[in-house]
Amino acid sequence: MKEKGRTARSDLDAVLAAGFLCHLGVLVDGTPMVVPTVYGATADTLYLHGSSASRSLIQAPDGTVCVTVTHVDGVVLARSVFEHGINYRCAMIYGVPRQVTDEAEKLTGLRVLTEQAAPGQWDYARRPSRKELAATSLLALGLDEASVKVRTGPPDDGDSPDAQLGLWAGVLPLTTVRGALVPDPALPPDIELPAHLRRD
Amino acid sequence: MKEKGRTARSDLDAVLAAGFLCHLGVLVDGTPMVVPTVYGATADTLYLHGSSASRSLIQAPDGTVCVTVTHVDGVVLARSVFEHGINYRCAMIYGVPRQVTDEAEKLTGLRVLTEQAAPGQWDYARRPSRKELAATSLLALGLDEASVKVRTGPPDDGDSPDAQLGLWAGVLPLTTVRGALVPDPALPPDIELPAHLRRD
Numbered sequence: 001m002k003e004k005g006r007t008a009r010s011d012l013d014a015v016l017a018a019g020f021l022c023h024l025g026v027l028v029d030g031t032p033m034v035v036p037t038v039y040g041a042t043a044d045t046l047y048l049h050g051s052s053a054s055r056s057l058i059q060a061p062d063g064t065v066c067v068t069v070t071h072v073d074g075v076v077l078a079r080s081v082f083e084h085g086i087n088y089r090c091a092m093i094y095g096v097p098r099q100v101t102d103e104a105e106k107l108t109g110l111r112v113l114t115e116q117a118a119p120g121q122w123d124y125a126r127r128p129s130r131k132e133l134a135a136t137s138l139l140a141l142g143l144d145e146a147s148v149k150v151r152t153g154p155p156d157d158g159d160s161p162d163a164q165l166g167l168w169a170g171v172l173p174l175t176t177v178r179g180a181l182v183p184d185p186a187l188p189p190d191i192e193l194p195a196h197l198r199r200d
Numbered sequence: 201m202k203e204k205g206r207t208a209r210s211d212l213d214a215v216l217a218a219g220f221l222c223h224l225g226v227l228v229d230g231t232p233m234v235v236p237t238v239y240g241a242t243a244d245t246l247y248l249h250g251s252s253a254s255r256s257l258i259q260a261p262d263g264t265v266c267v268t269v270t271h272v273d274g275v276v277l278a279r280s281v282f283e284h285g286i287n288y289r290c291a292m293i294y295g296v297p298r299q300v301t302d303e304a305e306k307l308t309g310l311r312v313l314t315e316q317a318a319p320g321q322w323d324y325a326r327r328p329s330r331k332e333l334a335a336t337s338l339l340a341l342g343l344d345e346a347s348v349k350v351r352t353g354p355p356d357d358g359d360s361p362d363a364q365l366g367l368w369a370g371v372l373p374l375t376t377v378r379g380a381l382v383p384d385p386a387l388p389p390d391i392e393l394p395a396h397l398r399r400d
Contacts, residue, residue, distance in 0.1 A: 021272055021286065023223040025232035032225035032232040034268040036290055068234040072221055074379075075318050077397070080326040081310065082336070084318060086221065090236055110281065118275050118284060118372070126280040126362055136282070158386030162326055168391050170383040172318070179274075179373030186358030191368050197277070 003085075003151035011148045015091040016041040018071055020117035024048060025066040039067070040113030041143070046093060047100070047109035050137020067093045067141060074173040078155035079162035085151065087171060093146040097139040103130075109138045120196025203285075203351040211348045215291040216241040218271055220317035224248060225266040239267070240313030241343070246293060247300070247309035250337020267293045267341060274373040278355035279362035285351065287371060293346040297339040303330075309338045320396025 006012075022039045025032055040047045046067060074087040100106050110133075111122045128136065155169050181197060206212075222239045225232055240247045246267060274287040300306050310333075311322045328336065355369050381397060 021270070023225075023234050023268055023270070025223075025225040025234035025266075027227070027232050031264045031294070032227050032234075032266050034223050034225035034232075034234050034266045034292065036268060036270040036288065038286060064231045066225075066232050066234045068223060068236060070221070070223070070236040072376075074382075077318055077321060078325065080328070080332075081314055081322065082326075082328050082332040084314060084321065084325070086238060086317070088236065092234065094231070114281055114284060117286070118277055121277060121284065122281065125278065125284070125367060126282075126365060128280070128282050132280075132282040154382070154384040154386065158384050163386060165326060166391060167325060168383070168393050168397065169387060170381055172381055172397075173379030174376055175379055176272075176374055177377050179375055181370055181372055182274075182354070183368070183370040184354040184358050186354065186363060187369060191366060193368050197368065197372075 002153040002156060003149065006148040006150055011150070012091055012143065012146050013041070015069055015071065015089045015148055016046070018089065019069055020113075022046075022048070022067050022069045025068070038113055038117050039069070040109065040111075040116040042108075042112055044143055045109075046141045046143055047113050048097065048139040048141065049113060050099075050139055063096045064094060065097055065141070072174055073152070074171045076151075076155050076171055077169055079157045079160070079165050079167045079169050083155050083157040083160075083162075085155075087151050087153070087173075089148070089150045091146060091148045093141060093143060095141045095145055097141045100138040100140050103133060105140070106133055106136065106138050109140060110136065113138075120194070124194050124196065202353040202356060203349065206348040206350055211350070212291055212343065212346050213241070215269055215271065215289045215348055216246070218289065219269055220313075222246075222248070222267045222269045225268070238313055238317050239269070240309065240311075240316040242308075242312055244343055245309075246341045246343055247313050248297065248339040248341065249313060250299075250339055263296045264294060265297055265341070272374055273352070274371045276351075276355050276371055277369055279357045279360070279365050279367045279369050283355050283357040283360075283362075285355075287351050287353070287373075289348070289350045291346060291348045293341060293343060295341045295345055297341045300338040300340050303333060305340070306333055306336065306338050309340060310336065313338075320394070324394050324396065
């Protein structure tokens, strides 16, 4: 079995550290709603950027949510269609999120979240004013109830009768890569690219 | 506003055609659960690979689900932290899925789903046996109730007072790329790579 649950805390941390976008599942009028949103993870807390979905969730009677972070690493090309699959890393976190209201924690959460998606920008860009902070909805979710699943490696039918079919089998890896920075057209030409955005 | 809802059917088709992984939101014991799974789209139907989650959903009293497909296109680096964001394309589809039981439709759905993740493999790999077909859970969801949201372009603060701060601003594009194929170690050395997997 190349697909398995992982129970070590370090596996959860690794999946969370490898991305910045999650899918937040909330209940709206009794129906599940799945919204993509950015997150930032500390040692014990997942901070999520609020949205209209998360605001309605806060009003729900049972506020349990599910946050799923998935990284697709490749397509598993097996000898049989049945054994085709995806190499992936996935974390699911359950809990009742807390709306962050304390100004200091809101700043911490926003910093973690900003740095996860755009490292170096918290110190470079203008930080939120009190008015902007108040207008930002931020959720905090504990990392206690989480599960991690990972699939890696070749197809599972290498030692099956299908291996005699003479078909090619393997994995098509998929990776997310950074492209060349696109300057805002409104940018004056004399503004230099800061060091943290330069690629060596 | 560079973030907006799209209502044309072609926008939905484009978002669905650009990927093969969705996040399926179902209700399990009253709690939302978000599971990643592969999909394939026809003109009017989204086929989803079943899982334990989708099986439990079928038993739920109200079987409405939400399927979300998200593509991250870049990180929006604004002058202020507040205006930071993500360029993305997102489709959300709501409906009550139907468990596919008809053998012919199951084959069609599996073909669509397989070809979306691994083009060319349906004709190349061994197709499902009747036993494998019976063991495969496939869901069908209509595409009637869907919404699409897209954000593109530079940050929104190019004409704000923050534009005077002298800070660099723009977009860091992100793309998913195919890596070099990794042959199954169990593969005999004389098996040739089929044409549909070769890159020119």
